Amino acid sequence: MSRQASISFFSLRRILIVAQSTVTQLVRMKVFYFLAPIALLFVGIQFLDLIWYQGAETLQPEQELRMHKNICLGTMMVFSSMFGIVATALLIPGDIEDRTLYTILCKPVPRFDYLVGKLLGVMAVIFIAMVVMDVLLVATLHFRTEEKLAEATQVWGKRGLTEVEIAAGRAEIAAHGPTLILQYGVMAHFLKASVIAAVALLISTFSTSTIFTIATSSMIWIIGSFQSVAREALFTDPISGGDPNMAERIMNTFVSLVFPDFKLFESITDGAVRAENVLHSDMTQLGGLAAIYVGIYVVLSWFVFSDKEF
Amino acid sequence: MNDVPAVEVKNLVKDFKGAFRVKNVRAVKDVSLQIAPGEVYGLIGPNGSGKSTTMKAVLGLVAPTSGATSIFGRNSLKVDSRNEVGFLPENPYFYKHLTAAETVRFYGKLCGMRGRKLKERIGELLELVGLQDARDRRLRGFSKGMLQRIGLAQAMVQDPRLLVLDEPTAGVDPTGSRQIRDLILELKNRGITVFLCSHLLEQVQQVCDRVGIIHQGVLVNEGRLDELISVENRTEIILENASENLLDQIRSLVDVTHQAEVVSEGNARTTLEDLFLRETMSDAKRKAVSK
Numbered sequence: 001m002s003r004q005a006s007i008s009f010f011s012l013r014r015i016l017i018v019a020q021s022t023v024t025q026l027v028r029m030k031v032f033y034f035l036a037p038i039a040l041l042f043v044g045i046q047f048l049d050l051i052w053y054q055g056a057e058t059l060q061p062e063q064e065l066r067m068h069k070n071i072c073l074g075t076m077m078v079f080s081s082m083f084g085i086v087a088t089a090l091l092i093p094g095d096i097e098d099r100t101l102y103t104i105l106c107k108p109v110p111r112f113d114y115l116v117g118k119l120l121g122v123m124a125v126i127f128i129a130m131v132v133m134d135v136l137l138v139a140t141l142h143f144r145t146e147e148k149l150a151e152a153t154q155v156w157g158k159r160g161l162t163e164v165e166i167a168a169g170r171a172e173i174a175a176h177g178p179t180l181i182l183q184y185g186v187m188a189h190f191l192k193a194s195v196i197a198a199v200a201l202l203i204s205t206f207s208t209s210t211i212f213t214i215a216t217s218s219m220i221w222i223i224g225s226f227q228s229v230a231r232e233a234l235f236t237d238p239i240s241g242g243d244p245n246m247a248e249r250i251m252n253t254f255v256s257l258v259f260p261d262f263k264l265f266e267s268i269t270d271g272a273v274r275a276e277n278v279l280h281s282d283m284t285q286l287g288g289l290a291a292i293y294v295g296i297y298v299v300l301s302w303f304v305f306s307d308k309e310f
Numbered sequence: 311m312n313d314v315p316a317v318e319v320k321n322l323v324k325d326f327k328g329a330f331r332v333k334n335v336r337a338v339k340d341v342s343l344q345i346a347p348g349e350v351y352g353l354i355g356p357n358g359s360g361k362s363t364t365m366k367a368v369l370g371l372v373a374p375t376s377g378a379t380s381i382f383g384r385n386s387l388k389v390d391s392r393n394e395v396g397f398l399p400e401n402p403y404f405y406k407h408l409t410a411a412e413t414v415r416f417y418g419k420l421c422g423m424r425g426r427k428l429k430e431r432i433g434e435l436l437e438l439v440g441l442q443d444a445r446d447r448r449l450r451g452f453s454k455g456m457l458q459r460i461g462l463a464q465a466m467v468q469d470p471r472l473l474v475l476d477e478p479t480a481g482v483d484p485t486g487s488r489q490i491r492d493l494i495l496e497l498k499n500r501g502i503t504v505f506l507c508s509h510l511l512e513q514v515q516q517v518c519d520r521v522g523i524i525h526q527g528v529l530v531n532e533g534r535l536d537e538l539i540s541v542e543n544r545t546e547i548i549l550e551n552a553s554e555n556l557l558d559q560i561r562s563l564v565d566v567t568h569q570a571e572v573v574s575e576g577n578a579r580t581t582l583e584d585l586f587l588r589e590t591m592s593d594a595k596r597k598a599v600s601k
Contacts, residue, residue, distance in 0.1 A: 017419045021405070028407035098403035103464060106369050106397035106474075107420040110389050309372040 009110055015117040018109075022121020026087060031125065034083075035132055038075055042136045045071050046144055061148035062275070065176035068144055069185075069273045072137045077189045077269070079133070080126050081221055084197035087122045089213035092204045102310060112302045115201065119298065122197045127190060134186045138178040145177035175275040184283050185272025191290035192265040196221050198297035199260065205304040224262040227255060260293045314383040316472050316503035317345040317368055321377035324363050337363045339527040340377070345520075347382075347471065350494065350504040352518035352535075354511060360527040361507040362400070365476055368505065369397055381472060393421075396465030400477040400507075402457055404464070406450040410441050413449060414463050421468035435463040440489060455486030462493065473497060475506040479513060491517055515539070548578055 045068055092115075095101040104114060149170055156166045200217040207213040268286055271278045322341045325334040338360040345351040355361050366372045367379045370386040384391035404413050411432050418428045436442045439459040444452070449460065458478065465473055478494070479487040487510075494504055494517045508514050514521060515535065522532040531538065549556075557575075564572055 013422075014420065017416070021408075021416055025405060025407055099399045099401075100404055102369075102371060102399045103397060103402065103404070103417065103461070104420065105371065106392055106395060107417060107468075108389055108392045108422070109420050307373070310366070 009112060011110075011113055014109055014113040015120060018104075018114055018117020019120035019124060022091060022118050023124050025091070026121065026125045031083070031087070032129065032132075034079065035129060038079060038133060039136055041075060042072055042133070042140050046140050061152050061173050062176045065141065065145060065148060065173070066273055066275070068141060069137075069176070069182065072133075072141070073185055073189065073269055073273060076130065076133050076137070076186065077192070080130060080189050080193035081196050083126055083129065084122060084193040085200045085214055085217040085221065087125065088119070088197045088200035089204055089207075089210050089217065091118055091122070092201070093207070093210050093213065096310060105310070111305050111308075115205075115301050115305055116298060119197060119201050119294075123194050126193050126197070130186060130190050130193075134183070137186070138182075141178045141182070145174065149173055179275070181272050181275060181278045184278045185269040187283065188265045188268035188272075188286060191286060192262055195260050195262075195265075195290055195293045195297070196224075198294040198301075202297045202301045202304070205301045205308065220259055221262070224260045225266070226263075227259050228261050228263040257296075264289065314347075315344040315380075316347045316349070316382055317343070317351070317505055318380045318383075319343045319364065319368065319377070320379070322364060322367055322374050322379060323376040324360075324367060324372060325375045337527055338367070341524065341527070341529045342377075343522055343529060343532060345503060345505055347503050348498070348501045349520060350498050350506070350518045352514040352521045353505070353507045353524060354509075354514055354521060355524035359524045361524055362476060364524065365474060365505070365507055369395065369474060393468070394470050395472045395474060396468070396470040397474045398458070398461040398465045398476065398478055400480050401454070402461040404449055404457070404460065407448060409446050409448050410436060410452075410460050410463075411445040413460055414467055417464040418467045423468060431467060431469075435466060438466075439463045439493070454481040455483060458482050458486065458490065462490065466497075470502070472503045472505065475504065475508075477508055478506060479508065479510055487513065544573065 092101075095104070101114075105111065152169060152173055153166060156169055161169070196217065199220050200213060203216050203220075204210075204213045207216070265286065268278055268282065320342055322338050323336065324338040325336050328335050341360070341364055343351075343353075353361050353364060363372060367374055368381065368386055370379075370388070370391065373387060379386040381391040382394050384394075405416070408416060414432045414435055415428060418424075418431060423431065432445075433442070436445050439462050441456065441459055441463065444456065449457065452460065458481075462475075462478070465475075475494075479490050482490065491513055494506070497504060498517070498519075504517075506514070506518070518535050520533060521535050521538060523530050561572060564570055
């Protein structure tokens with residue numbers, strides 16, 4: 001009996017099957033072992049007393065907490081971004097080299113589903129790793145904040161500060177603890193890593209080697225991190241400081257489309273480190289921007305991959 | 311009666327870009343062939359003759375430069391055509407982190423199977439390819455022959471009407487090779503169409519109904535195997551327990567007629583494969599293999 005039902009271009013179920021298989025693959029490649037040294041680092045900095053505060057006349061606990069967050073979020077950023085690049089760069093060329101891809105594409109699986117499934121799998125593993133690191137960050141930061149609050153309250157009491165002054169000081173320190181804004185910072189890193197993974201996906205569709213994919217994606221990551229500064233320097237009239245002309249504007253748009261602007265993501269994380277007020281709407285916009293970037297890179301990847309011959 | 315061929319290749323031409331994209335290399339030159347449903351078709355030829363390219367075109371892994379390929383009437387480049395096909399590539403490497411059962415489950419799910427039906431199918435296929443004892447072992451530790459057999463299991467998971475096998479016995483020992491050969495014959499009995507490429511001509515001879523010979527991208531000969539390999543002016547008679555007296559009578563009869571001559575005679579020979587199997591396998595296993 002014939003079973004030639006038509007295959008839909010897009011099937012969430014098929015995508016999830018590929019994504020699930022990618023997660024299993026990465027988990028069994030023991031990628032989560034990398035979390036062990038990160039956990040040690042997070043716990044280790046708990047005991048790091050910054051030397052320049054030792055002889056200070058007044059305690060600056062919020063600066064110490066800021067440093068704690070900075071180190072942890074920086075580690076999370078490096079891990080998630082590098083993981084996004086390396087995992088994505090390894091998976092698709094690996095499937096081609098092993099001819100596993102032949103057997104997958106010879107099943108009724110549209111190439112779009114395969115690509116999106118692979119990317120979702122990598123993103124899911126990054127998400128799980130980020131959740132684990134976030135729990136560690138929140139736990140260590142909580143203990144450190146409580147410790148600093150107790151120390152500061154004691155010192156301020158000895159100095160004869162009023163209760164109102166002490167409460168204000170405590171609130172300032174607590175703002176540097178585990179707050180919702182900190183979660184926004186973690187989320188921004190996840191979104192950034194997802195965009196980087198999508199960039200690596202695009203490159204891996206036409207690259208012939210894993211090294212090339214990793215090197216090029218890393219370069220785009222670096223360019224993306226500094227492109228807003230470079231665009232400002234290159235495309236703003238140095239004399240008048242005024243608006244760029246049409247050609248500059250086109251070039252500006254082109255650069256910002258080709259290279260994702262990671263400074264936008266970092267501004268949220270910087271805000272989280274400095275305990276500044278990050279608006280919910282800012283976060284929503286960043287999520288939307290990340291979705292647009294990922295969408296564009298996935299469509300471009302599919303465009304290249306759909307006609308690729310094996 | 312279904313008139314739609316299982317595989318149809320019409321005037322297939324495939325060019326690959328040469329170095330620096332200056333000169334194209336023509337891998338397949340105007341190849342046309344048809345495989346009827348239920349037929350076992352062997353495409354043979356030396357390395358680089360265009361076998362794998364033709365096969366990949368049938369599977370939609372490469373797009374024809376000109377011409378067309380279809381599976382049960384559906385354009386090979388369309389995903390729909392893959393509902394009906396299972397593919398075993400040469401020297402397959404599946405996800406090594408998966409177990410045998412997980413591998414078949416993964417491919418089954420990709421074909422839209424699920425639940426009890428899939429569970430039963432996994433057990434059935436692992437038994438069919440003789441891997442039921444290794445169902446929970448990861449593929450990392452599998453031998454080449456075992457990988458080939460799990461490859462066959464994944465190819466058959468959705469019960470396709472067409473199996474495309476690229477060098478199905480490459481790197482497999484004679485025992486495994488015999489098992490795969492027997493499996494192909496069993497599939498043929500079930501009415502499944504098989505399109506295979508192999509260098510092992512003896513095996514092709516044992517399982518194929520029709521054969522195509524491809525050389526330098528051109529299909530130089532094609533037809534029913536028994537017609538292609540028979541020598542028209544020679545006849546073979548194989549006798550069992552023939553006495554010397556009977557043989558003498560036959561020789562005399564041939565001499566008397568003057569219309570034919572005995573070209574050669576001697577003991578009928580077994581194949582080296584049969585000899586190997588006889589020497590290396592226990593009786594029970596041999597019976598199971600040759601069943």
